Amino acid sequence: MIGVISYLAFFATVAAILAVAVLGLNLQWGNTGLFNGGVAAFFGAGAYGTMILGGPADPLQFGGFELPYPIAFAGGVLLAALVAWAVGILTLRLRHDYLAIATFGVAVALEAVARNAEWLTGGAKGLRGFSRPFEGLITDQFTYNLVFLGFVLAVLIAVYIGLERLVRSPYGRVLRAIREDEVAARALGKNATRLRLEAFVLGSAILGASGALYVSFYAFVSPQDMAPILTFQIWAMLIVGGAGNNRGAVLGAFLIWGAWTSSGFLLAKFAPTSVQIYTGSIQYILIGFVIVGMLLWRPQGLLPERIERTKGTGKGAARVSAPQS
Amino acid sequence: MKTRNLKRLLLAATIAAGTAGMAAADCPVKVGVALPTSVDWGKPIAETALWVAEMINEAGGVDGCPVETVLRDTQVDAKVGVDAAKALVDLDKVQLLMGAVSSGVTLPILTSVTVPAGVMQISCCSSSTRITGLAEEGGTNGLWFRTFATSHVQAAVITMLAQDAGYKKVTLFYKNDDWGQDMAKLVETDLKASGIEVLKSIAITDNQPSYRAEVTDALGDNPEAVVMALYPKEGIAVTREWISLGGTTKMVGTNSLKSEEFRDAVGLQYLGDFIGADTSSPRTDSASAFVEAYKAHFEAEPSGPGLANSFDAAAIALLAYHAAGNGATGAEIAAKVPMVTDPNGEKVEANVDGFRKAMALLSDGKSVSFQGGTGAVTFDANGDVSAPAVSWAFGADGIEEKRYIPLEEVNAFIASMK
Numbered sequence: 001m002i003g004v005i006s007y008l009a010f011f012a013t014v015a016a017i018l019a020v021a022v023l024g025l026n027l028q029w030g031n032t033g034l035f036n037g038g039v040a041a042f043f044g045a046g047a048y049g050t051m052i053l054g055g056p057a058d059p060l061q062f063g064g065f066e067l068p069y070p071i072a073f074a075g076g077v078l079l080a081a082l083v084a085w086a087v088g089i090l091t092l093r094l095r096h097d098y099l100a101i102a103t104f105g106v107a108v109a110l111e112a113v114a115r116n117a118e119w120l121t122g123g124a125k126g127l128r129g130f131s132r133p134f135e136g137l138i139t140d141q142f143t144y145n146l147v148f149l150g151f152v153l154a155v156l157i158a159v160y161i162g163l164e165r166l167v168r169s170p171y172g173r174v175l176r177a178i179r180e181d182e183v184a185a186r187a188l189g190k191n192a193t194r195l196r197l198e199a200f201v202l203g204s205a206i207l208g209a210s211g212a213l214y215v216s217f218y219a220f221v222s223p224q225d226m227a228p229i230l231t232f233q234i235w236a237m238l239i240v241g242g243a244g245n246n247r248g249a250v251l252g253a254f255l256i257w258g259a260w261t262s263s264g265f266l267l268a269k270f271a272p273t274s275v276q277i278y279t280g281s282i283q284y285i286l287i288g289f290v291i292v293g294m295l296l297w298r299p300q301g302l303l304p305e306r307i308e309r310t311k312g313t314g315k316g317a318a319r320v321s322a323p324q325s
Numbered sequence: 326m327k328t329r330n331l332k333r334l335l336l337a338a339t340i341a342a343g344t345a346g347m348a349a350a351d352c353p354v355k356v357g358v359a360l361p362t363s364v365d366w367g368k369p370i371a372e373t374a375l376w377v378a379e380m381i382n383e384a385g386g387v388d389g390c391p392v393e394t395v396l397r398d399t400q401v402d403a404k405v406g407v408d409a410a411k412a413l414v415d416l417d418k419v420q421l422l423m424g425a426v427s428s429g430v431t432l433p434i435l436t437s438v439t440v441p442a443g444v445m446q447i448s449c450c451s452s453s454t455r456i457t458g459l460a461e462e463g464g465t466n467g468l469w470f471r472t473f474a475t476s477h478v479q480a481a482v483i484t485m486l487a488q489d490a491g492y493k494k495v496t497l498f499y500k501n502d503d504w505g506q507d508m509a510k511l512v513e514t515d516l517k518a519s520g521i522e523v524l525k526s527i528a529i530t531d532n533q534p535s536y537r538a539e540v541t542d543a544l545g546d547n548p549e550a551v552v553m554a555l556y557p558k559e560g561i562a563v564t565r566e567w568i569s570l571g572g573t574t575k576m577v578g579t580n581s582l583k584s585e586e587f588r589d590a591v592g593l594q595y596l597g598d599f600i601g602a603d604t605s606s607p608r609t610d611s612a613s614a615f616v617e618a619y620k621a622h623f624e625a626e627p628s629g630p631g632l633a634n635s636f637d638a639a640a641i642a643l644l645a646y647h648a649a650g651n652g653a654t655g656a657e658i659a660a661k662v663p664m665v666t667d668p669n670g671e672k673v674e675a676n677v678d679g680f681r682k683a684m685a686l687l688s689d690g691k692s693v694s695f696q697g698g699t700g701a702v703t704f705d706a707n708g709d710v711s712a713p714a715v716s717w718a719f720g721a722d723g724i725e726e727k728r729y730i731p732l733e734e735v736n737a738f739i740a741s742m743k
Contacts, residue, residue: 007415014404116501116528124503125455126429128436141441218403218437222503224429225403261408265416268395277372280363280398 024206033179046208050076080208126222242301359424428453633698
C-alpha cells in the first residue's frame with residue numbers, strides 16, 4: 001500500500017512538473033499563436049540555470065555557487081527568460097511553421113552547447129548533486145517525496161491562477177486578437193511585435209520554472225533531458241488536453257504522462273514473456289495511436305478553448321461562454 | 326454503518342499491505358530490468374539479460390525459486406527510465422534492478438529510486454565517471470555495481486601500450502559523447518602521469534561529412550602517434566583523412582575500433598602499426614564458454630556492444646541474490662557480490678552447469694570466482710569493475726590478440742600511476 005502511494009506521489013510530481021511546462025506553452029501557442037518548436041531549450045535553460053546557481057561546488061566545473069534555493073530557482077527562470085528574449089528578438093518576425101523551424105533549430109543548437117561546453121554544463125555527463133528544498137528538515141524519504149509533491153503542486157496552482165487571470169484580462173484579449181488577426185490588432189493601435197515578444201518570454205520563463213522544478217526533483221541534469229522528444233511530449237500534452245484552455249493543458253499533462261508510463265507498466269504486467277522484449281516498441285506504437293486518434297477525432301482537445309464574450313449592450317450585458325469554432 | 330465499512334476497508338488494506346510486505350520472500354523471485362528495449366542496440370542487451378535469468382532458472386533458480394524478470398523500456402529518456410524503475414521498486418517490490426544503459430538515465434535512477442529504497446542496482450553499460458564520483462562521496466551506499474570496464478581500465482591499458490611502444494608525444498581523437506569525453510579525459514590524465522606528452526585532444530562529432538579541419542589541426546603538431554577513442558563509423562572517416570594527408574600510421578585504439586569493417590575500409594596496409602586495447606575478451610575458457618553458449622542460444626555471434634557485459638551483470642547479480650537467499654534486501658544481495666567475484670574462489674564457468682556448480686558452492690557458504698563473458702571481473706569499493714586486458718592488432722585473417730595482460734598486472738599499472 002505504501003508502495004502504491006509512494007509510486008503515485010512520484011508519478012504526480014513528474015506529471016505536475018510537466019503540467020507547468022504545458023501551461024507555459026499554452027500561453028505561447030494556445031493564447032498567442034506562437035509555434036514554439038524549441039520547448040526543450042527553455043526547459044533546459046531553467047534546469048541548467050538552477051543547477052549551476054544552486055548546485056554543489058566542483059573544482060573542475062564552473063558554477064556550483066550553492067546559492068539558497070529561492071535564488072537558484074529564480075535564476076533558472078530568469079535564464080530561460082533571457083534566452084527567450086534573445087531568441088524572440090531574432091525569430092519572432094517569423095510566422096507559424098517558419099517560427100517552429102527556427103525555434104527547433106535553436107533548441108538543437110542549445111543541446112549541442114550543453115553537450116560540448118564541458119566547463120559550463122559538465123558536457124555529456126551532465127551535472128549532479130543538488131541540495132533540494134527542505135531536504136535537511138525531513139529525513140524520511142517517503143515523507144519528503146510527499147512534501148515535495150505539495151511544493152510542486154503549489155507552484156502549478158500559482159502558475160495556473162496567474163495565467164487564468166492573465167488570459168481573462170484585457171491583456172489576454174489582445175494576445176488572442178493577435179493570434180486571430182494580427183493586422184486587425186495593429187490597426188487598433190496594439191504593438192503586436194512587442195506583445196508577441198512579451199508572451200514568448202513569459203511562456204518561456206514558465207517553461208524554465210518547470211525545468212527548475214525538474215532539476216530540483218532529480219538533482220541531476222544532462223543533455224539527454226533537452227532531447228527533442230521532450231518538445232514532442234509537451235506538445236502532445238497540450239494538443240490532447242486542448243490548446244487555449246489552461247485546465248485542458250493540466251489535464252493533458254496528467255493524461256499523456258499517465259498513458260506514456262502506464263502503457264509500459266501494463267505491458268510489462270500482462271504481455272506474455274515471449275513478447276516481453278518487444279513491449280518497448282509496442283509502447284511507442286500505443287502512444288502514437290493515442291495522439292493520432294486525438295488529432296483525427298477531437299482536434300480541439302479534450303477541453304477546448306472557451307472564449308468569454310460580452311453580449312448585448314449597456315448595463316444588461318450578460319457574459320456567456322461559447323466554445324470556439 | 327458507514328464507519329464500519331470504512332473500518333473494514335482499512336482492515337483489508339492493512340492486511341493487503343502486510344501481505345505485500347511479505348511477498349518479497351515468495352516464489353517466484355521478481356527481478357527488475359530497465360533497459361532501452363525500443364532502441365536497436367538496446368534490444369540484444371535486454372535479450373541477453375533475460376536469457377541469463379532463464380539459465381539461472383534451468384540451474385535451479387534463486388534459492389530454489391524461479392526468477393521472474395519484469396522488463397521495462399527506458400526509451401533512453403531519464404523521465405521514462407526513472408518512472409519505470411520507481412514502478413518496479415514500489416509496485417513490483419523488486420530488491421534487484423538491472424539497468425540502465427545511458428548514464429543520463431542510470432544516474433537519476435540511482436539517486437532518486439534505488440539508493441533511497443535500498444535496492445541493489447547493476448548496470449551493464451553505463452560508463453560515466455560521475456557515478457564513480459557519487460560512490461566516492463558515499464552516495465550509493467554500496468548498492469551500485471557495473472560491469473562496463475572500459476573507461477578506467479581501458480585508459481590505463483592504452484597508456485601502458487603507448488608507453489611500451491615508446492611513444493613520447495601523442496594526439497588524441499575522441500568521440501564527442503559521454504563515453505568519448507570520459508575516455509579522453511582519463512587517457513589524457515594517465516598519459517601525462519606516465520610522462521607522455523598529449524599535444525592535443527580533439528573531439529570528433531558524429532555524422533560530419535568531413536573531418537578535414539580536425540585532422541589538419543592535429544597534423545600541425547606533428548605527433549609521434551595518435552590515440553583513437555572512436556567508433557568504427559567516424560573512425561574510418563577520420564583515419565582515412567588522417568593517412569591521406571600524411572599523418573603517422575602509429576595508432577593506438579580502443580576496443581570500439583575492433584571491427585573488420587574498420588580494417589577493410591581503412592586498408593590493412595595502413596594498419597601495420599595499429600595497436601588495440603581491450604578489456605572485454607580475455608583469453609580465458611569462460612569467454613569462449615560465453616561465446617559458445619550465446620551462439621547456441623541466439624544462433625548469432627555476440628558482436629553487438631555490451632552483450633558480454635550484460636551477461637555478466639545479470640549473472641553476478643543473480644548469483645549474489647542466490648547467495649543472499651530469497652527474501653534478502655538489496656543491501657544483503659550487494660554484500661554477497663564479493664563472494665561471487667572472489668579471485669581466490671573456485672572458478673565457475675558462464676553456462677548452466679557453471680551456474681549450478683556456483684549455486685551449490687554459494688549455498689555451502691563458499692565463495693566462487695565467476696569467469697564471465699568479460700573475464701574474471703572484480704569490483705572495487707565504488708562498484709567499478711576491474712578486468713584483465715588484451716592488446717590486439719589487425720591481421721590478414723581477422724583480429725589477432727597480441728598479449729594477454731592479467732588482472733594483477735592491470736591493477737599494478739593503475740596503482741603505479743597514482
